[in-house]
Amino acid sequence: MSIDKQDAGYGTPNPEKKQRTGLPLSRLRRFVLLGIIVLFILQFVRVKILVGGLTGSLAVWFVTLIDIFAYADGLVSSRDFGMTALVSVLPVALIYLVFGRAFCGWVCPMDFLYELVGRMKNRSKKSELSSQRKGNISPKIGYGLAAAFLLISGLLEVPFFTNYLSHLTNFFRLLTGGVFFGMNLPVDRSVIIFSGSIIAGLLVLEFFFPRLWCRVFCPVGKTYGLFNKISLIRLSFAEGQCGECNLCDHMCYMKVKIARHIDETGLRDINCIYCGRCIDGCSTKGKLIKMRLWR
Numbered sequence: 001m002s003i004d005k006q007d008a009g010y011g012t013p014n015p016e017k018k019q020r021t022g023l024p025l026s027r028l029r030r031f032v033l034l035g036i037i038v039l040f041i042l043q044f045v046r047v048k049i050l051v052g053g054l055t056g057s058l059a060v061w062f063v064t065l066i067d068i069f070a071y072a073d074g075l076v077s078s079r080d081f082g083m084t085a086l087v088s089v090l091p092v093a094l095i096y097l098v099f100g101r102a103f104c105g106w107v108c109p110m111d112f113l114y115e116l117v118g119r120m121k122n123r124s125k126k127s128e129l130s131s132q133r134k135g136n137i138s139p140k141i142g143y144g145l146a147a148a149f150l151l152i153s154g155l156l157e158v159p160f161f162t163n164y165l166s167h168l169t170n171f172f173r174l175l176t177g178g179v180f181f182g183m184n185l186p187v188d189r190s191v192i193i194f195s196g197s198i199i200a201g202l203l204v205l206e207f208f209f210p211r212l213w214c215r216v217f218c219p220v221g222k223t224y225g226l227f228n229k230i231s232l233i234r235l236s237f238a239e240g241q242c243g244e245c246n247l248c249d250h251m252c253y254m255k256v257k258i259a260r261h262i263d264e265t266g267l268r269d270i271n272c273i274y275c276g277r278c279i280d281g282c283s284t285k286g287k288l289i290k291m292r293l294w295r
């Protein structure tokens with residue numbers, strides 16, 4: 001079976017072609033991301049449902065939330081084992097015990113920006129093959145990198161990755177700068193230039209090495225990936241439905257090898273971000289692969 005060029009890489013699967021009923025998951029998750037960004041933007045007009053950013057926030061006026069890697073980063077740099085930060089990271093850990101690495105597919109703005117890069121890119125056969133070849137780096141390197149970032153934070157006594165390099169921190173600094181600019185409020189240009197450079201650097205990396213940052217290097221995503229092994233959510237497969245077209249593998253930009261597990265009851269892969277592209281793309285129109293929170 002030939003694979004549609006648009007479907008085989010980035011972009012939302014063509015819903016007309018798949019004739020699935022309802023909103024495809026690939027599109028639904030974009031509404032979720034947009035909704036979360038809008039809730040954060042509302043803080044600037046004093047509607048404080050979500051205040052802060054994705055590394056640390058105050059939700060619905062009283063629930064403090066800290067990203068798990070940001071918590072570890074703060075812990076090693078401050079050596080403060082106080083209850084405040086612990087209470088803030090526990091609800092987040094609970095969310096990931098249920099939804100695993102779904103943050104990457106449904107909430108992280110980089111996933112959306114990377115999709116735009118993929119759409120803009122001239123996807124010639126040559127560039128696609130070369131990026132696949134260059135992208136074959138062991139995902140285990142990311143754990144070493146995460147440990148190195150924590151070590152640097154401990155030595156400098158500053159949360160090094162979270163304060164300076166984090167895509168989440170820098171995305172929200174840019175977002176804040178953009179809103180302030182729009183509201184004619186003073187903007188620190190050096191912050192905007194620094195954050196813009198970090199985000200631009202990641203987008204350039206994405207252009208040449210699709211999803212290399214997410215699959216291999218991102219310490220935030222790697223941390224969530226560990227939860228995938230124990231979280232409630234998983235991909236489940238119906239028996240006897242597979243037509244062996246391998247569309248699911250081709251749809252997955254996180255390079256999860258779904259087809260080789262299709263005879264099992266389900267799959268919890270550390271790289272799965274529960275984006276649903278394999279479900280939307282499967283030729284059985286959602287009968288074979290499902291996302292489940294139990295069974």
Ligand code: SF4
Pocket residue numbers: 103104105108109110111167213214215218219220221222
């Ligand atoms: S791996 Fe990192 S950059 Fe990629 S989607 Fe997850 S949190 Fe975002």
Ligand code: SF4
Pocket residue numbers: 251252253254255256258271272273274275276277278279
């Ligand atoms: S296995 Fe499916 S749900 Fe998981 S990342 Fe790949 S395409 Fe998305």
